[in-house]
Amino acid sequence: MDYFAQQLINGLVLGSIYGLIAIGYTMVYGIVGMINFAHGDIFMIGGFIALITFLILVSIGLTVVPVILLIVLLVSMAVTALYGWTIERIAYRPLRHSFRLAPMLSAIGMSFVLTNYSQVAQGARVKPVPPIITGGYTLHEGAGGFAVRLSNVQIIVVITTIVLLAIFTYLVARTRFGRDMRACEQDQTMASLLGVDVDRTISMTFVIGAALAAVAGMMYLLYYGLVDFFMGFVAGIKAFTAAVLGGIGSLPGAMLGGLLIGLIETLWAAYFSTEYKDVAAFSILIVVLIFLPTGLLGRPEVEKV
Amino acid sequence: MAVAANAAHAKVARGPDLAFTFKKALISALVALVLFSLMIGVRTEAGPSGQLIYWTRFGDLAIMVAVVFGGSIVVELLRAWWGPVDTIRIVTPGTTKALAVARRAIAPVLLIFTFLVPVIFYDQRYILDLGILVLTYVMLGWGLNVVVGLAGLLDLGYVAFYAVGAYSYALLATNFGLSFWICLPLAGILAAFFGVLLGFPVLRLRGDYLAIVTLAFGEIIRLVIINWQDLTGGPNGVSGIPRPTFFGIPLSPGDDGLAARLGIEFSPTHRIVFLFYLILALALLTNWVTIRLRALPIGRAWEALREDEVACRALGINTTTTKLTAFATGAMFAGFAGSFFATRQGFISPESFTFQESALVLAIVVLGGLGSQLGVALAALTMIGGFELFRGLEQYRMLVFGFAMVLLMIWRPRGLIGHRAPTVFLNHQTTISADIVEEARQ
Numbered sequence: 001m002d003y004f005a006q007q008l009i010n011g012l013v014l015g016s017i018y019g020l021i022a023i024g025y026t027m028v029y030g031i032v033g034m035i036n037f038a039h040g041d042i043f044m045i046g047g048f049i050a051l052i053t054f055l056i057l058v059s060i061g062l063t064v065v066p067v068i069l070l071i072v073l074l075v076s077m078a079v080t081a082l083y084g085w086t087i088e089r090i091a092y093r094p095l096r097h098s099f100r101l102a103p104m105l106s107a108i109g110m111s112f113v114l115t116n117y118s119q120v121a122q123g124a125r126v127k128p129v130p131p132i133i134t135g136g137y138t139l140h141e142g143a144g145g146f147a148v149r150l151s152n153v154q155i156i157v158v159i160t161t162i163v164l165l166a167i168f169t170y171l172v173a174r175t176r177f178g179r180d181m182r183a184c185e186q187d188q189t190m191a192s193l194l195g196v197d198v199d200r201t202i203s204m205t206f207v208i209g210a211a212l213a214a215v216a217g218m219m220y221l222l223y224y225g226l227v228d229f230f231m232g233f234v235a236g237i238k239a240f241t242a243a244v245l246g247g248i249g250s251l252p253g254a255m256l257g258g259l260l261i262g263l264i265e266t267l268w269a270a271y272f273s274t275e276y277k278d279v280a281a282f283s284i285l286i287v288v289l290i291f292l293p294t295g296l297l298g299r300p301e302v303e304k305v
Numbered sequence: 306m307a308v309a310a311n312a313a314h315a316k317v318a319r320g321p322d323l324a325f326t327f328k329k330a331l332i333s334a335l336v337a338l339v340l341f342s343l344m345i346g347v348r349t350e351a352g353p354s355g356q357l358i359y360w361t362r363f364g365d366l367a368i369m370v371a372v373v374f375g376g377s378i379v380v381e382l383l384r385a386w387w388g389p390v391d392t393i394r395i396v397t398p399g400t401t402k403a404l405a406v407a408r409r410a411i412a413p414v415l416l417i418f419t420f421l422v423p424v425i426f427y428d429q430r431y432i433l434d435l436g437i438l439v440l441t442y443v444m445l446g447w448g449l450n451v452v453v454g455l456a457g458l459l460d461l462g463y464v465a466f467y468a469v470g471a472y473s474y475a476l477l478a479t480n481f482g483l484s485f486w487i488c489l490p491l492a493g494i495l496a497a498f499f500g501v502l503l504g505f506p507v508l509r510l511r512g513d514y515l516a517i518v519t520l521a522f523g524e525i526i527r528l529v530i531i532n533w534q535d536l537t538g539g540p541n542g543v544s545g546i547p548r549p550t551f552f553g554i555p556l557s558p559g560d561d562g563l564a565a566r567l568g569i570e571f572s573p574t575h576r577i578v579f580l581f582y583l584i585l586a587l588a589l590l591t592n593w594v595t596i597r598l599r600a601l602p603i604g605r606a607w608e609a610l611r612e613d614e615v616a617c618r619a620l621g622i623n624t625t626t627t628k629l630t631a632f633a634t635g636a637m638f639a640g641f642a643g644s645f646f647a648t649r650q651g652f653i654s655p656e657s658f659t660f661q662e663s664a665l666v667l668a669i670v671v672l673g674g675l676g677s678q679l680g681v682a683l684a685a686l687t688m689i690g691g692f693e694l695f696r697g698l699e700q701y702r703m704l705v706f707g708f709a710m711v712l713l714m715i716w717r718p719r720g721l722i723g724h725r726a727p728t729v730f731l732n733h734q735t736t737i738s739a740d741i742v743e744e745a746r747q
Contacts, residue, residue: 035513045344052343055359075343082339094715101459101671102718104516108664109710116704121344127357233660237520244517275532282521289518290506 002142006149007270008263013154013223015262016161020216021239022246022254023168024209030185030249031205034100037107038087040236041114042210045083046217047227048118050076051127054221065133069156076218077211084210087114088203096202111232119229126228133222157219164215165255168208172251177204185249234278238265241285247298256296322385330377337373338366345369412679419585423578433577437584437649439689441642444588446669446681448638451595453667454676455604456631457611459516462503462523463666466496466636468530468658470643475543475653476536485549489644496640497633499526504632508625523663531655542654549648551579580649587645591638592678598634607631608676661703668710674719 021043028036053075057068091110095103136151172178180201183191192198220235221227242261246253261281268280288295346366352358419436426432445467452460470492477483477491503522507515530537537543550556554563556576564571598604606627609617618624647653669688673680691709695702 029513035516049343051357052347052349052359055349055357056347059359079339079343082336086336086340091711091715095718098714098718101675102714105664105668105671106711106714108668109707109714112661112664112703112707112710114707116701116707118344120700120704122349125351127349128351128355129357237524240517241521244514248513276528279525279528279532282525285521286506286518289510289514293509293514 002140002146002148003270005140006146007266009148009150009154011263011266012259013157013262014266015259016158017216017219017223017258018235018239018242018262019255019258020161020164020212020219021235022242022258023251024213025240025243026246026248026251026254027181027205027209029243031181031202032092032096032103034092034103034107035240036092036206036209037104037236038091038110038114039209039213040234040239041111041118041232042080042084042087043213043217043220043235043239044227044229044232045114045118046076046080046210046214047221047231048122048127048217049079049214050218050221051129051227054129054132068132073160073215073218076214080214080217081207081211083114084206084213085203088206092206093199093202111236115229115232122229124229126226128226129221131225153222157223160215160219164212168212169251171208177201181205238278238281241281245285245288245295247295250295250297253295253297326378326381326385329381330374333377334370334374337370341366341369415679415682423581427574427578430574430577433574433581435690435693437577437581438693439686440581440584440588441646441649442666442669442685442689443682444584444591444642444645445639445666446673446685447588447591447595447678448635448642449666449670450635450673450676450678450681451598451607451638452631452635453670454681455595455599455611456607456628457675458507458628458631459513460519460632460635461516461660461663461667462519462521462526463635463639464658464660464662465503465523465526466499466639467643467646467662468526468655469496469499469636470640471647471653471658472530472537472543472643473640474644474647475546478547478647479543479545485547485644485648486552489641492644493637493640496643497637500632500634500636501629503636504629508628520660520663523660527655527658530658537655540655542652542656543647544652546647546651546653548576548651549580549583580645584645584649587641591641594634594638595678603627603630611676672713672717 021039024039024042025036028034028039050072053072054068057071062068062071087110091106092103095106131153133151133153133156136149136154138147139150140148142148172181180191180196181204183194183196184198184201188198191201216235217227220231238261239258242257243254244257245260246255246257264284265277265281269277272280292298346361346363347359348362349357349359419440422436423433426436445463449460449463452458452463473492473495474485474488477488478485483491503519507518510518531540533539548556551563554566556563556579558564558571562571564575595604599608606617606622607630609620609622610624610627610631614624617627646657650657665688669684670681672688673682673684692702692706695705698705
């Protein structure tokens with residue numbers, strides 16, 4: 001039981017990271033209707049930016065951990081958001097009215113560019129960082145010496161996710177931008193006729209998605225203590241799987257899907273085999289889609305005749 | 306449109322707005338400065354004690370920013386010079402006629418040239434190897450074209466079937482000693498079986514859901530190959546795969562080899578030439594079958610499915626069999642190509658069957674213009690040939706390739722050849738430009 005509780009905690013933490021990335025996928029899909037294949041790599045870039053910022057801050061003698069974390073968070077969000085904006089400008093905007101395979105292939109090309117760009121810029125080896133946040137709590141001292149632990153990193157990851165989700169939900173539900181975004185999701189032509197700046201709204205969507213992916217990258221760095229140039233691909237497909245599982249286009253669905261994928265993966269690794277955890281995640285995706293073709297919280301697709 | 310691009314165009318006098326250009330370039334340079342400041346300006350590396358160290362590279366950063374600034378000005382000037390907005394393009398009737406003749410001649414000329422490649426470049430092993438590589442991708446492209454181009458089913462896991470074909474041949478040949486000519490159909494059948502296996506769950510899905518499930522399927526196959534060590538050798542792959550024989554006669558220097566039997570001097574090039582014609586034959590088989598199938602009810606059902614699934618069902622076309630046959634046919638050709646790949650390399654490992662390969666083949670099909678056989682062949686030549694040009698710059702190769710993919714999509718989103726000929730026509734065949742065909746809903 002203790003073992004299960006521990007795995008549950010680990011799964012939820014991993015799931016929140018996936019959920020943060022999945023929101024970016026789901027938002028972009030909702031508004032432009034394309035799979036942004038480069039999104040996983042944006043997450044990776046976010047991790048790298050966080051790592052480099054952290055190194056610089058430590059080397060100039062900053063020691064107060066909360067201040068370091070706050071600066072790292074802000075810098076990585078800002079720079080990664082600019083990456084998201086630039087990519088949209090270069091690779092997707094010229095293809096907005098093109099046929100639907102073109103932006104997807106452009107995104108795949110962009111994903112290759114980002115992966116290899118960070119390999120060229122930062123080298124192919126894994127970058128380890130010493131644990132920045134240590135310590136934690138023992139929740140339950142079980143029999144046989146196994147204790148359920150909740151580390152401070154895990155608390156920070158989950159709290160950051162919850163806070164960001166709250167801000168983000170507010171943004172979409174209450175602000176001008178959120179209204180514009182939902183209007184564009186419904187009908188871009190109509191929205192532009194009613195005075196919504198569609199280009200700007202789409203750009204902002206990419207910016208916010210990239211910023212959230214950067215947070216996920218930073219959390220990954222804190223939690224696992226490493227980044228490498230190739231981590232975007234697998235995390236990207238997992239997060240996309242999460243978005244589809246939750247029903248693509250649905251924001252709560254993305255978070256739910258992220259948590260489910262995180263849990264499934266962790267529990268499978270704990271009880272069955274580590275090697276096949278990704279196989280399990282993808283197989284469950286296929287099974288869910290057979291029975292719920294629009295995901296868990298997705299709206300049923302309307303067939304236009 | 307392809308015609309217009311090549312023709313002379315009337316230039317409209319309009320000077321480039323220098324102040325605007327300069328301002329735009331300045332903004333680009335600023336953005337580049339922020340983007341590259343940390344990733345390029347600071348280099349991290351794990352030091353000898355495992356601790357991360359970093360050093361700065363402001364010189365490289367400055368160069369990158371300067372390149373972006375200069376590049377932005379050049380792009381802006383080119384744009385002002387070409388001016389797509391208020392340019393009138395004039396195409397003379399002579400040019401149109403010449404282009405039509407060239408278009409009809411290009412396929413036979415290309416085919417004859419391909420047949421002659423081993424004769425012309427007999428001494429140049431590199432060109433022969435490159436030719437084999439290009440032809441492998443032509444075959445893969447034609448195979449995927451059945452699924453994506455004809456049936457309109459977006460498949461991101463195509464390389465899985467290629468892997469199934471390669472591993473079936475490798476395992477059958479190394480474990481049971483079966484010959485290439487027995488394994489080739491077996492590999493095709495096995496891959497087709499996997500195609501049907503994938504087809505069943507995705508029958509109800511469309512568009513992007515289909516894409517992600519095929520991607521997941523491709524990954525599952527790759528992960529199983531990596532982790533099922535007892536059968537597949539895991540990450541180490543399978544080695545010692547037998548070389549193909551000339552219908553039972555080995556292409557070896559020994560007394561029973563083909564060279565000895567024919568009474569000519571043995572040369573390792575014979576095998577390369579044989580492989581070249583083998584893959585050419587396989588590719589042409591793919592092409593022939595595809596063209597023949599397109600004229601049959603099943604091929605027409607594929608094209609109808611691509612155009613409108615709902616209308617298809619209304620007309621009483623069985624979409625289940627239509628989709629399954631498309632997946633199975635495409636997969637079978639990938640299986641053939643896979644077993645050819647295994648026998649050519651003599652060694653296979655999971656590394657050859659990554660998502661990158663699927664994306665490459667898909668890019669070839671889309672770039673070639675969905676459904677156009679000639680387009681796919683030309684796209685394979687362009688992509689693989691272009692890719693080879695950067696062989697020396699291993700690190701930068703994928704970077705350039707990715708950029709090329711983005712730029713090609715922006716430049717020609719409809720593909721290089723960008724047209725598809727209707728299979729069924731009344732009285733005489735007319736060419737429909739892809740730009741005016743309404744996009745198929747998937």
